[in-house]
Amino acid sequence: MTADIEMGAEMGAEMGAETGAHPAAPETADVLAVTEEVWRSFLGESEPLLPGPPSDRAHAVTGAVTVTGGWDGAVTVTFTPEGAAAAACAMLGLDPTDVPSPGDVADAVGELVNMVGGNVKSLMPGPSTLSLPVVAGGRVTPASEDREVVRLDLTWTGHPVTISVHTKGSR
Amino acid sequence: MTISTQSFAYVADLVRRETSMLYDPGKEYLVEARLLPLAREAGHGDVDAYIASLRTDVVQRRRAIDALTINETSWFRDNAPYQVFTDELLPPILSARAHTRRISVWSAACSSGQEIYSIAMLLHEHLPPGWTTDLLATDVSTAMLDRVEKGRYSQVEMNRGMPAPRLVRWFSRVGAEWEVSADLRAQVRTRHLNLAAPFPFGLAPTGGFDVIFLRNVLIYFDLETKRDILRRVRDLVAPDGVLILGSSESSLDLDQQWTREAIGRVQVHRPVGARATAYTPPALQGA
């Protein structure tokens, strides 16, 4: 499993007195656990989610949610176009040979990132609010002061999938 | 689908013997899906190669079994036996044990612990103040016993049959999982036990168990072993105690040593003429 982890060891040191926000990160193992549960529940057991090599291709379709409050961060799920289409078919009960509409893909990817993000939210200090999901073509460019704290490079049905958690704010 | 018939048969048999869970033909894809991550991690090219390694690799065998049985059990499984337990079985026990104010329950083949903890929750809700419990959970899998002791369950496992009010009463979040309260965990004692082998001395409390849950495990033993297990279990049940089997298990194989009574949709079994070895007359207790 390739996981570029920044666990924020200095999280205790930077208490962010002005904002009250704590720079902190979820455990990679926990993020993987919630992602696997989301996948197993809605994308079927017949094709498991597996560790995969990092891939630049897996950034054509990105779903993102942000969390604001006791923890400020963002969670993204990224796919290749084929992977996103396959996910939409599996989730919405479409025939695998169908071509899902852009709306179908947005709905499916949006709900996947909603569930992964919602579960990451409850791993972190609360109370906090989960944003509505946004789905776009391309990759998210993090703000200059955001840090990627968890990254999971995975494979599903032969397509690369990347889960990423960013913490907002400076070190 | 790459898993061979032979590999699937081996795995299905292994799981059945170790955990009593059934993988019927048609579920090959599930075995493949659940073992592929482990196979890759262990450096095998495919699931067949990994399964072949299980014959000699005890550590991997345990991991494989855990991966194949996760999420398959639920809380308050089948519901009716638990309903019968609180509504019909408990009141007479409360009278019969009024002098000791202690109830003992054995969850034999406890798996990941949902059964014993379900029972523990019900007892908390129904026992009058001043009563104590003796709750034993046994299993042939040490990995399962470990799970019972830790009392941690995934979100998906918590969604299976756990009423939300009980969830908030008895569990707290730990990372991505839910953990049984320390009170409840402290009440359950675990012990490694192979049902098919002679029971160790001292397994049962004096007088025998008031209720024994032996659900969904007997059916996978051959007739002779099944009878032997039931004979030995009968030595450990209180003379006025009760044995409960799985909902789909026929009790036709039980000999005349047990009587069967239907309470609603649930069959309960009582020992006929229980042997003296399991029962210490009150005069000798505390001697």
Added chain:
Amino acid sequence: MLALIIDDSRAMRMILRRIVTGLGFEAIEAGHGREALDHLERGRVPDVCLIDWNMPVMDGYAFVTEVRSRPEWRHITLMMVTTESEHGQIVKALAAGAHEYVIKPFTPEAITEKLELLGLVRDGALV
């Protein structure tokens, strides 16, 4: 029997619709709490509501509170289906009058078992 599915996610509504119609329910949908109340007020009163928490206009918690305040709707079974999985949130929803709580992600079996717990389903079919 009628099930009302309340979620701003079309994908989730489709998934839940598949599950409940498979059990024999008729299903209607709403994208948020206000839309769901409109159904009720127009006489389409469900036997059970499956309610997401986070929705625009009117969220699931507000919907539960509103429904439980109306005596004529007291018989409706209210089941949250949400990613909100903190202990405190579940307590809050139950205190507001939700009868059951399913945490996303869930399997079809989980929904079915909860509906069985609530007495609406037995052996995989409507009671």
